[in-house]
Amino acid sequence: MSRVAAAPIALLALVALAxxxxxxxxxxxxxxxxxxLLPITLVTLGLAFAGTALSLAAxxxxxxxxxxxxxxxxxxxxxxPAYLLPSFVAALGWIFALEPLRVRPYGPLWILAVWTATYAxxxxxxxRPALERTIPRLALASWVHGVHGIRSLxxxxxxxxxxxxxxxxxxxxxxxxxxxxxxxxxAPVGTATLATAAYARLLSPVRADPLGDAxxxxxxxxxxxxxxxxxxxRQGEIGSLQALPRAHAVAAxxxxxxxxxxxxxxxxxxxVRKALFNPYTGAFAPQIAAAFSYPLVRSGVLHSxxxxxxAALILLAGAVALAPFGSALRLLRRTLDPNYLLPGTMLGLGxxxxxxxxxxxxxxxxxxxxxxxxxxxxxxxxxxxGAGGIDTLVFAARVHxxxxxxxxxxxxxxxxxxxLGAAAFMIFPLAFxxxxxxxxxxxxxxxxxxVAVLSALNDGQYGQGAALGLLALAAALTxxxxxxxxxx
Amino acid sequence: xxxxxxxxxxxxxxxxxxxxxxxxxxxxxxxLLGASGSGKTTLLNVIAGVSHxxxxxxxxxxxxxxxxxPQARRLGYxxxxxxxxxxxxxxxxxxxVAAPTFDQTALLERVGLAALAARKPxxxxxxxxxxxxxxxxLAAEPKIVLxxxxxxxxxxxxxxxxxxxxxxxIREAGVGALHVTHDPDEALSVADRIAxxxxxxxxxxxxxxxxxxxxxxxxxxxAFGRVALLHATVGSGFAHVNGSxxxxxxxxxxxxxxxxxxxxxxxxxxxxxxxxxxxxxTVRDGTYIRxxxxxxxxVAALDGPPGAKIRLSPANELAAFATA
Numbered sequence: 177m178s179r180v181a182a183a184p185i186a187l188l189a190l191v192a193l194a195x196x197x198x199x200x201x202x203x204x205x206x207x208x209x210x211x212x213l214l215p216i217t218l219v220t221l222g223l224a225f226a227g228t229a230l231s232l233a234a235x236x237x238x239x240x241x242x243x244x245x246x247x248x249x250x251x252x253x254x255x256x257p258a259y260l261l262p263s264f265v266a267a268l269g270w271i272f273a274l275e276p277l278r279v280r281p282y283g284p285l286w287i288l289a290v291w292t293a294t295y296a297x298x299x300x301x302x303x304r305p306a307l308e309r310t311i312p313r314l315a316l317a318s319w320v321h322g323v324h325g326i327r328s329l330x331x332x333x334x335x336x337x338x339x340x341x342x343x344x345x346x347x348x349x350x351x352x353x354x355x356x357x358x359x360x361x362x363a364p365v366g367t368a369t370l371a372t373a374a375y376a377r378l379l380s381p382v383r384a385d386p387l388g389d390a391x392x393x394x395x396x397x398x399x400x401x402x403x404x405x406x407x408x409x410r411q412g413e414i415g416s417l418q419a420l421p422r423a424h425a426v427a428a429x430x431x432x433x434x435x436x437x438x439x440x441x442x443x444x445x446x447x448v449r450k451a452l453f454n455p456y457t458g459a460f461a462p463q464i465a466a467a468f469s470y471p472l473v474r475s476g477v478l479h480s481x482x483x484x485x486x487a488a489l490i491l492l493a494g495a496v497a498l499a500p501f502g503s504a505l506r507l508l509r510r511t512l513d514p515n516y517l518l519p520g521t522m523l524g525l526g527x528x529x530x531x532x533x534x535x536x537x538x539x540x541x542x543x544x545x546x547x548x549x550x551x552x553x554x555x556x557x558x559x560x561x562g563a564g565g566i567d568t569l570v571f572a573a574r575v576h577x578x579x580x581x582x583x584x585x586x587x588x589x590x591x592x593x594x595x596l597g598a599a600a601f602m603i604f605p606l607a608f609x610x611x612x613x614x615x616x617x618x619x620x621x622x623x624x625x626x627v628a629v630l631s632a633l634n635d636g637q638y639g640q641g642a643a644l645g646l647l648a649l650a651a652a653l654t655x656x657x658x659x660x661x662x663x664x
Numbered sequence: 665x666x667x668x669x670x671x672x673x674x675x676x677x678x679x680x681x682x683x684x685x686x687x688x689x690x691x692x693x694x695x696l697l698g699a700s701g702s703g704k705t706t707l708l709n710v711i712a713g714v715s716h717x718x719x720x721x722x723x724x725x726x727x728x729x730x731x732x733x734p735q736a737r738r739l740g741y742x743x744x745x746x747x748x749x750x751x752x753x754x755x756x757x758x759x760x761v762a763a764p765t766f767d768q769t770a771l772l773e774r775v776g777l778a779a780l781a782a783r784k785p786x787x788x789x790x791x792x793x794x795x796x797x798x799x800x801x802l803a804a805e806p807k808i809v810l811x812x813x814x815x816x817x818x819x820x821x822x823x824x825x826x827x828x829x830x831x832x833x834i835r836e837a838g839v840g841a842l843h844v845t846h847d848p849d850e851a852l853s854v855a856d857r858i859a860x861x862x863x864x865x866x867x868x869x870x871x872x873x874x875x876x877x878x879x880x881x882x883x884x885x886x887a888f889g890r891v892a893l894l895h896a897t898v899g900s901g902f903a904h905v906n907g908s909x910x911x912x913x914x915x916x917x918x919x920x921x922x923x924x925x926x927x928x929x930x931x932x933x934x935x936x937x938x939x940x941x942x943x944x945x946t947v948r949d950g951t952y953i954r955x956x957x958x959x960x961x962x963v964a965a966l967d968g969p970p971g972a973k974i975r976l977s978p979a980n981e982l983a984a985f986a987t988a
Contacts, residue, residue, distance in 0.1 A: 572747040575712050575734040576761035576804035583735075586760060590751050 185504045189511035192549055195526030196514060202529045203395030206388040210396065217396055220369040223284060224351040227291040231347050234292055235299025238431055243307040245428035252301065254432040258439035259297035260652040262609040264356025264626065265645040266294050269443020272450040272642055282365040290357050293439035295347050306339035345404040352401050353519020355612040360633065370397050371521045375615055394525040401518050447649065450642035463639035473644065476628030479540060483624065484607035487547035488600050491555035495599065499563050499592060500584055509556035516553040523550055524616035538619030546613040551606065555599045562595030601655050609648035665690045665840040666808045671720035673710050681706045682864045688808060688840040693831055695851035696844045697887050698861030704844045708812055713737055725807045740801025740809035744816055746793050748785040754796050755781040762803040775799045775833060791822050798830055802837050809834060811843040815850065827854050848888040852876060860887045878913060879983050885924035892962040894923040898984055906957045908937035910977060912984040920987040927952060929978050930964040936977035941968045
């Protein structure tokens with residue numbers, strides 16, 4: 177990296193990590209109240225571990241079936257929508273889907289069920305390539321040398337430990353910081369996790385030091401999540417993509433379809449039923465117009481749209497500006513990764529501690545800063561993936577006498593377009609339906625879509641909540657427009 | 665055209681290039697021959713401006729370019745994987761790097777791409793892509809063209825066809841070329857001079873035939889492959905092999921020495937050194953035998969059954985180097 181680029185990048189990285197630093201400093205001051213949080217910590221850990229194990233089992237099982245059946249990548253579409261569904265929207269959908277059966281899906285078991293439905297697809301999407309890269313050549317090597325059946329597990333399973341561990345770490349971090357599902361399915365029956373506890377403490381009118389209490393929660397989240405942050409996604413060795421004889425094709429297809437129906441179809445049906453039909457007469461009676469008659473909803477949707485668009489634009493512009501500085505881009509992305517990987521609650525609390533005494537606090541600007549910091553690694557990673565191969569092509573222009581600026585304009589940036597598109601399609605839906613940061617940082621007048629949904633539920637306006645959930649779902653599904661090769 | 669003077673670029677203590685002197689004249693092709701890790705890529709990066717040398721200086725066409733950026737060096741570059749721009753057509757590849765007055769059509773016709781000018785790289789064969797890479801390099805009107813293992817992505821038949829043809833294009837264009845390769849056949853078939861690299865240093869640099877026939881060191885001899893090393897006692901211009909005398913080039917050499925014997929240097933001779941055939945093998949260009957002597961084993965482009973005795977003598981004076 178050139179010295180010219182190093183100084184601003186270091187400064188940028190320092191600023192970007194300041195909220196987490198502020199959280200740790202404030203949390204250290206509240207260390208005395210940590211013991212009171214032990215029960216919630218144990219519940220959170222138990223749920224996160226169990227959710228990770230269930231997601232790995234379900235997603236890994238599906239990935240194994242799809243791999244052995246040699247299903248094409250199109251079959252990933254059976255599980256992808258369930259992953260794109262924002263988890264709090266999925267929770268809503270499950271409530272509304274099970275309502276006619278008089279099942280109230282509240283409490284730890286239902287939190288685990290919705291988490292599994294939402295995060296098993298992530299395990300599937302990450303583990304299937306790992307299986308395809310690792311297993312075929314090992315299996316062939318075992319079989320041709322007479323190692324079959326149970327004995328072959330000794331040769332096939334250990335190489336998967338690394339990818340399994342990496343995927344487990346990613347899911348564990350996501351569950352540890354998940355706010356929407358425990359807030360919607362746990363809070364009504366008194367089941368709290370650290371993420372929901374931080375929110376509750378911050379808003380509590382009866383606590384003497386709500387900020388200090390929330391900081392203590394943030395500190396525990398940091399302690400629980402940092403060990404999992406060390407791992408990166410490891411796909412195992414890259415072998416030749418030999419094919420194995422196909423097996424269990426029908427079972428694999430049926431399993432994927434069944435999972436898609438349960439994890440995506442069921443909540444979708446619940447949302448549609450609640451949002452579009454009268455709960456008593458069953459007549460078609462869309463709630464969307466009614467929902468938009470509320471100023472809170474209108475402003476929430478408007479704010480979410482504006483904030484998501486602005487955040488995506490800012491991040492794309494920044495990533496484009498950094499693209500010519502490959503090593504700086506990589507360094508900055510690595511520095512910022514914790515902002516995305518660590519529970520959003522930590523970033524939200526950190527921003528509160530950092531900016532509470534500035535004019536930015538309680539304005540949409542703090543939400544914009546939060547979104548930009550939270551989603552920056554996605555934009556940078558996407559451009560980094562593209563720039564890796566483009567560097568040589570830009571150099572090929574420069575070495576033939578083309579200036580650096582012209583080389584990037586004619587070669588680099590045009591070739592980056594698909595990666596920028598991928599980043600936009602990833603960031604916009606995630607930001608549009610973001611809930612964790614929004615719930616902590618919004619102020620009256622700067623509500624977001626997620627906050628509007630929570631508010632509708634608190635007011636008993638379930639139909640409107642469902643309508644807004646459908647809107648978030650529609651935004652999330654735009655990510656399906658991404659070309660598979662860019663997302664892989 | 666291109667001159668390197670005492671260029672050094674180190675990566676740690678051993679990796680890199682050290683004290684390299686090299687020159688390439690107009691219309692001349694110089695091959696930089698060496699195994700993987702010999703420092704070829706480091707040197708190429710320094711010449712192309714990817715990295716700057718720790719020491720030494722570079723000139724192109726009399727102008728010092730040691731610290732100049734890549735675009736100011738007047739180079740053409742044919743990359744190992746071609747590095748074509750996937751979103752540009754063949755003509756756009758040429759147009760982007762050519763000066764406004766440059767006759768692009770004439771160049772495309774000369775390299776056989778005129779009919780393909782509107783195509784993008786994905787619609788071209790491997791050989792056609794190679795020509796686009798060369799056309800782009802020549803369109804920049806360079807003083808020097810760098811060719812980095814340019815045929816490694818092609819199949820053997822196409823490789824042999826293209827390397828002669830492309831060498832001809834380069835000579836016609838009147839530019840100098842530095843052709844980096846690990847393939848001795850490629851170096852021998854296209855280069856006017858060869859620089860052999862080993863351990864980051866140029867261990868021999870000279871006309872192609874001289875470097876091949878008169879290696880200056882064991883490393884220089886081994887760079888061309890197909891060489892056997894025999895450890896013998898030498899003196900008075902001869903090596904003593906199993907009681908016979910084989911002539912060596914270095915008449916002043918005395919004592920223990922290593923003989924570097926190419927596979928085509930030994931012939932059957934009634935007065936030659938008697939050895940035992942221990943193996944016989946056939947490769948695409950003929951049959952070879954491995955012959956054992958008390959001093960070691962040699963390989964000869966001859967035929968005979970394993971176990972048989974055979975007497976061999978070298979047709980020319982052999983390269984011999986004092987054993988350290």
